Amino acid sequence: MHIENVSRRRFLKTTAVVGGGVVIGFSLTGCSSPGPLPIELAEGGFVPNAFLQLLPDNTLRFYTPRDEMGQGVTTGLSTLLGEEFDFDPLDMDIRFAGVHEDYNNPGMGVQATGGSNATHAHFDQLRQVGANARALILAAAEHDLAIGQEQMSTDNGEILVGSERYPYGQFVKTAATLTPPTEAPLKAQSAFKYIGRESTRVDALAKSTGTAVFGIDIDLPGMHHAVVKRSPVAGAALQSFDAELVKTMPGVTDVIEIGSGIAVVAERYWQAKVAADALEVSWTSVPLSKVNSKTIRADYEVALTSNEALVPTDEGDVDAQWNSAEHVLEADYWTPFLSHAPLEPMNAVVRIQGNEAEVWSGTQGPVAAQGLVARFSGIDPERVKVHQTYLGGGFGRRGTLTHIIEATQIAVATGKPIHLLWSREDDLKHGLYRPASLMRLKAGVDAEGKILAWDAARAGGNISEDTIKNMMPALFPGLGDGMIDWTVGLAKGALKGWVTDPSSIEGLFEDYDQVHTRIKHTTINHGIPLTFWRSVGHSYTAFAKESMIDELALASGQDPVAFRLNNTQNKPRLQNVIRVAGEALQGMLPKQGHYLGFAAHHSFLTDVAQIAEVSVQAGRIHVHKVLCVVDCGIAVNPDIVRAQMEGAIMFGLTAALHGEHQIQDGEVMESNFDNYPILRMTEAPSVDVVIIPSTDKPTGVGEPGLPPIAPAVANAVYRATGQRLRSLPLRLA
Amino acid sequence: MIEFKLNGETVSTGEDPNTPLLWVIRDTFKLKGSKFGCGAGLCGACTMHVDGVAVRTCILPVMAVADKNVTTIEGLSDTDDLHPLQRAWVAHSVPQCGYCQSGQIMSAAALLDNNPSPSAAEVESALAGNICRCGCYPRIKQAVLAASDAMPQFQNALSTRQEV
Ligand code: FES
Ligand code: FES
Numbered sequence: 001m002h003i004e005n006v007s008r009r010r011f012l013k014t015t016a017v018v019g020g021g022v023v024i025g026f027s028l029t030g031c032s033s034p035g036p037l038p039i040e041l042a043e044g045g046f047v048p049n050a051f052l053q054l055l056p057d058n059t060l061r062f063y064t065p066r067d068e069m070g071q072g073v074t075t076g077l078s079t080l081l082g083e084e085f086d087f088d089p090l091d092m093d094i095r096f097a098g099v100h101e102d103y104n105n106p107g108m109g110v111q112a113t114g115g116s117n118a119t120h121a122h123f124d125q126l127r128q129v130g131a132n133a134r135a136l137i138l139a140a141a142e143h144d145l146a147i148g149q150e151q152m153s154t155d156n157g158e159i160l161v162g163s164e165r166y167p168y169g170q171f172v173k174t175a176a177t178l179t180p181p182t183e184a185p186l187k188a189q190s191a192f193k194y195i196g197r198e199s200t201r202v203d204a205l206a207k208s209t210g211t212a213v214f215g216i217d218i219d220l221p222g223m224h225h226a227v228v229k230r231s232p233v234a235g236a237a238l239q240s241f242d243a244e245l246v247k248t249m250p251g252v253t254d255v256i257e258i259g260s261g262i263a264v265v266a267e268r269y270w271q272a273k274v275a276a277d278a279l280e281v282s283w284t285s286v287p288l289s290k291v292n293s294k295t296i297r298a299d300y301e302v303a304l305t306s307n308e309a310l311v312p313t314d315e316g317d318v319d320a321q322w323n324s325a326e327h328v329l330e331a332d333y334w335t336p337f338l339s340h341a342p343l344e345p346m347n348a349v350v351r352i353q354g355n356e357a358e359v360w361s362g363t364q365g366p367v368a369a370q371g372l373v374a375r376f377s378g379i380d381p382e383r384v385k386v387h388q389t390y391l392g393g394g395f396g397r398r399g400t401l402t403h404i405i406e407a408t409q410i411a412v413a414t415g416k417p418i419h420l421l422w423s424r425e426d427d428l429k430h431g432l433y434r435p436a437s438l439m440r441l442k443a444g445v446d447a448e449g450k451i452l453a454w455d456a457a458r459a460g461g462n463i464s465e466d467t468i469k470n471m472m473p474a475l476f477p478g479l480g481d482g483m484i485d486w487t488v489g490l491a492k493g494a495l496k497g498w499v500t501d502p503s504s505i506e507g508l509f510e511d512y513d514q515v516h517t518r519i520k521h522t523t524i525n526h527g528i529p530l531t532f533w534r535s536v537g538h539s540y541t542a543f544a545k546e547s548m549i550d551e552l553a554l555a556s557g558q559d560p561v562a563f564r565l566n567n568t569q570n571k572p573r574l575q576n577v578i579r580v581a582g583e584a585l586q587g588m589l590p591k592q593g594h595y596l597g598f599a600a601h602h603s604f605l606t607d608v609a610q611i612a613e614v615s616v617q618a619g620r621i622h623v624h625k626v627l628c629v630v631d632c633g634i635a636v637n638p639d640i641v642r643a644q645m646e647g648a649i650m651f652g653l654t655a656a657l658h659g660e661h662q663i664q665d666g667e668v669m670e671s672n673f674d675n676y677p678i679l680r681m682t683e684a685p686s687v688d689v690v691i692i693p694s695t696d697k698p699t700g701v702g703e704p705g706l707p708p709i710a711p712a713v714a715n716a717v718y719r720a721t722g723q724r725l726r727s728l729p730l731r732l733a
Numbered sequence: 734m735i736e737f738k739l740n741g742e743t744v745s746t747g748e749d750p751n752t753p754l755l756w757v758i759r760d761t762f763k764l765k766g767s768k769f770g771c772g773a774g775l776c777g778a779c780t781m782h783v784d785g786v787a788v789r790t791c792i793l794p795v796m797a798v799a800d801k802n803v804t805t806i807e808g809l810s811d812t813d814d815l816h817p818l819q820r821a822w823v824a825h826s827v828p829q830c831g832y833c834q835s836g837q838i839m840s841a842a843a844l845l846d847n848n849p850s851p852s853a854a855e856v857e858s859a860l861a862g863n864i865c866r867c868g869c870y871p872r873i874k875q876a877v878l879a880a881s882d883a884m885p886q887f888q889n890a891l892s893t894r895q896e897v
Contacts, residue, residue: 070828070830070831070867071829072829200823200826201828204822204826205819205823207828207830208815208822208823208827208838209766209815209819210765210766210767210806210835214768214832216765216769219763219765250749268748268760269756269760270748270749342866343770343865343867344768345769345770392830393867394830421769424770424772424773424776643829646869646872648868650865650870651866651867672771672775673771673775673776673864674773674775678776678864678866680864681856681857681861681863681865682857682858
C-alpha cells in the first residue's frame with residue numbers, strides 16, 4: 001500500500017476566523033460587494049478576492065464557501081480553484097468562510113449548501129477566480145523579475161522560468177498594487193491536472209485522527225450546557241412544569257421556559273441531561289395529538305379519490321389511451337416518514353457579550369444561523385459572528401436550525417455562553433421528517449412496449465412549505481412573525497393556484513417518453529414537521545416509478561433494460577447509463593439463489609442506473625452487491641463521486657430495509673438506533689461504481705445515487721420470491 | 734476522586750462517579766475526538782479502549798475505569814507517526830462527514846491488537862456495533878484489511894505505541 005507522506009499542512013484547519021485586518025470583498029467583476037470580508041489578514045497577506053489569501057511564505061488560504069457535511073465539497077471546490085490558480089488542493093490551508101454575500105451559492109443566491117448543486121454552481125466561478133489570481137501573480141512576477149510572461153509557466157504555486165522556480169508568495173507585494181484581471185482565459189479540459197485526478201480527500205487526515213472540529217466539540221471558558229425538554233407532540237404548548245426539584249440537582253444553574261419547551265442549564269452536560277430527565281412537564285393537546293399512522297394512511301387514501309387534487313401536469317389525453325393500450329397497470333405505493341439521523345446530533349454554541357454575539361454550529365446555511373441569532377437576541381446581524389464547523393452529517397437536516405434559536409434564547413435568558421446539545425431521542429422524536437407519501441400510478445403500454453400514458457397521483461405533506469416557514473425568520477431577521485405567516489401563506493396560495501410544490505412530486509413522471517401525462521397532487525398536512533431529506537421527492541417517487549416500470553416491462557414480456565431503453569429515446573443521457581448498466585448486467589453471473597434487480601433515475605441533473613444483487617433467506621432480504629453507473633458530467637474528483645454513490649446507496653438501503661417512523665397519538669414512537677435501525681456493516685453490500693466519461697459541466701453527486709436503490713432491490717426481491725413489494729421499508733409477507 | 738490512566742498519563746477526577754466516561758473525557762479532560770452519537774451503546778461513536786478492550790463509553794460510568802488504562806483516539810498515535818489504520822484510512826479516503834470515524838478506528842484497532850490478520854467476516858462482526866450514517870462501510874472494511882496486511886511493515890509504529 002502506498003502511503004502519501006502527509007504533512008501537517010495537509011490538515012484541513014478549522015480554526016475559527018477571528019478579528020484582524022479588514023478586507024474589502026471583490027466580486028468577479030472587480031466591483032466590491034457590500035461589507036468587509038470575514039477574513040483575518042495575516043502579516044503580509046494578500047487577498048485578491050473573497051476566496052483566497054496568499055501569504056509571503058507561499059501559504060495559500062482558501063475560504064471555502066460551501067459547508068462540508070461529508071459530501072466532499074471542500075475537496076471539490078478547492079480543486080476547481082487550484083486547477084486554474086495552479087496550486088495543489090492538498091497543499092492549501094482551507095478554512096470555512098464566514099458570512100458574506102461573496103460566498104453566496106451562485107445557484108441559489110444565498111449562502112446555503114444543499115440540492116447537490118455546489119460543484120455545478122461554482123464550476124465556472126471558482127475556476128475564473130483562480131485564473132484571474134494566477135494572471136495577477138504572473139503580471140507581478142513580470143514586473144519584479146523583468147522577464148516576459150511568455151517565458152514563464154507555473155507549477156503548483158511556483159512560477160517557472162527556465163530552471164528557476166519562484167514561489168507565488170514572493171510576488172504578493174507587487175500583486176497588491178496591480179488591478180486584478182476579470183476574464184483571464186480558462187484551461188481546456190485536456191489540460192486539467194487536478195480536476196479528474198485520483199486523489200485523497202483534503203479532510204481525510206483530520207477525520208482519521210479525531211482532530212476535525214465539529215459543532216459539538218466547541219468549548220468556551222465559562223460555557224454552560226443546556227438540554228431542552230420538548231413536547232412529545234409537535235406544536236403542543238406547555239401546560240405546567242415543576243422546576244423546584246430539578247433546580248436543586250447537582251450543577252443545575254437555570255431552569256427556564258423557552259419557545260420549544262423547558263431548558264435545563266448546568267455546568268456539565270451530564271448534569272443537565274440527568275436533571276432534564278427528572279423534570280415533570282405537561283403539555284396541551286393539539287389536533288395532531290389524535291393522529292396515528294393508520295389514520296394518516298387512511299386520510300391519504302381518501303385524498304387520492306377526492307376531487308380536491310391539484311393537477312400540475314396534464315398533457316395529451318390520458319383517459320383516451322386506456323382502451324387502446326395493450327396493457328394497463330395500476331398500483332399504489334407507500335413510503336413512510338423518515339429521519340435524517342445524522343450521527344452528530346443537533347447542537348449549537350452561542351455566546352452573547354454586550355451587543356455582540358457569536359455562534360458556532362455546523363449548518364447548511366451560516367447566513368441563516370446569523371439571522372436567527374440576530375432575531376432572537378435583538379442584536380444586529382452585522383454584529384453576529386458565525387463560526388462554521390464541520391457537519392457530522394447533514395442530509396438536509398442542518399438546513400433548519402431551530403436548535404440555534406433555542407441556544408440563543410437560553411443564552412439571552414441566562415447571560416451565559418451556552419452549549420446546547422440534542423440527544424438521539426430528541427433527534428428522532430422531535431425532528432423534521434421526510435414526508436410519508438401514498439402514490440397511485442396507472443400506466444398503459446402499447447403492443448411494442450411503448451408507454452402511452454402515465455397517470456400519477458400523490459397524497460402527503462408538502463415539503464417546501466414547512467421548510468420555507470422555518471427558513472424565513474433566519475433569512476429575514478427583521479421580519480415580524482405576522483409577516484412571515486403572511487409571506488408563507490402567500491407562497492402557499494401561489495402554489496395552490498399555479499403549481500404543486502415541485503419538491504413533493506419531482507421524479508414521479510419526467511424520465512420516460514410517454515406523450516400523455518397527468519399528475520395530481522393532494523396536500524394533507526397533519527402537523528408533523530417536514531423538510532428536505534437526501535434526494536427529497538426523488539427519495540420516494542423513484543421507488544414508485546421504477547417499480548411500476550418493472551411491472552410494465554414484465555407485462556410487456558420485455559427485458560427490464562430493453563424496456564427502459566425503448567422508452568428513453570428522448571433522454572439520451574439517461575438512456576446511456578441504462579445501456580452501460582445493461583451491458584454490465586450481461587456479465588454479472590449471480591450465485592445460485594441470488595437475483596438481480598434494475599432501476600434508473602434522473603435527479604439533480606445527474607443520471608444513475610443501478611443493479612442490485614439480492615437473496616432472500618429465511619424471510620430476510622440480503623443485498624450482496626450493487627453496480628452503479630453514473631453520468632455526472634466531469635467528475636472533478638472521481639473517488640468522491642464513487643464515495644457519494646456508495647454512501648447514497650447505504651443511506652437508501654437503510655430506508656429500503658429498515659426506515660420507518662410510527663406515529664401514535666401524534667407522537668413519533670422511535671427514539672434511538674434500537675428501534676430506528678441504521679444499516680450496519682454486516683448488511684452493507686459491496687459497490688462497484690462506473691463513471692461515464694464526460695465533457696459536460698459537473699452535475700450533482702450527493703443525492704442522485706439514492707433514488708434507484710430501493711426499487712432496484714424491490715425489483716430483485718420480486719424475481720427472488722414472486723412478491724411485488726409496494727411499500728417501504730420492504731417487508732416480505 | 735477516581736484515578737485512572739488516560740493515554741498513558743495518570744489523571745484523577747472528582748466528577749460524579751456515575752457520569753459516563755465519555756463526558757468526563759470530553760468535558761473535563763477536553764479531549765473531543767471521541768464522539769456522542771446515541772448515548773445508549775448502539776452506535777459506537779464513543780468507543781475507547783479500556784485496558785485494551787473496545788468499550789462504549791457513553792454508558793460506562795467513570796467509576797468503572799478506576800485504576801485502569803483508558804486510550805482515546807488522541808492516544809492512538811501522533812500526527813507524525815500515524816497508526817497503520819489511520820494511514821489506511823487516509824489512503825482509502827474513508828471518511829465522509831468523519832463523525833463516526835474515531836469510533837470506527839478504535840474498534841478496528843482493538844480487533845487488530847487481538848487478531849492481526851482478520852478475515853472480512855471477522856472485520857464485519859468486530860465493527861457491527863459502529864454505525865456510519867454516511868455509509869463508508871465498504872471503505873472501512875477495505876482499509877482495515879489493508880492495514881492488517883500491512884501490519885508487519887508497521888510493527889515499529891505499533892510497538893512504540895504500546896510502550897506509551
Ligand atoms: S454514543 Fe456511545 S454507542 Fe453511541
Ligand atoms: S463518516 Fe459520517 S457517520 Fe461515518
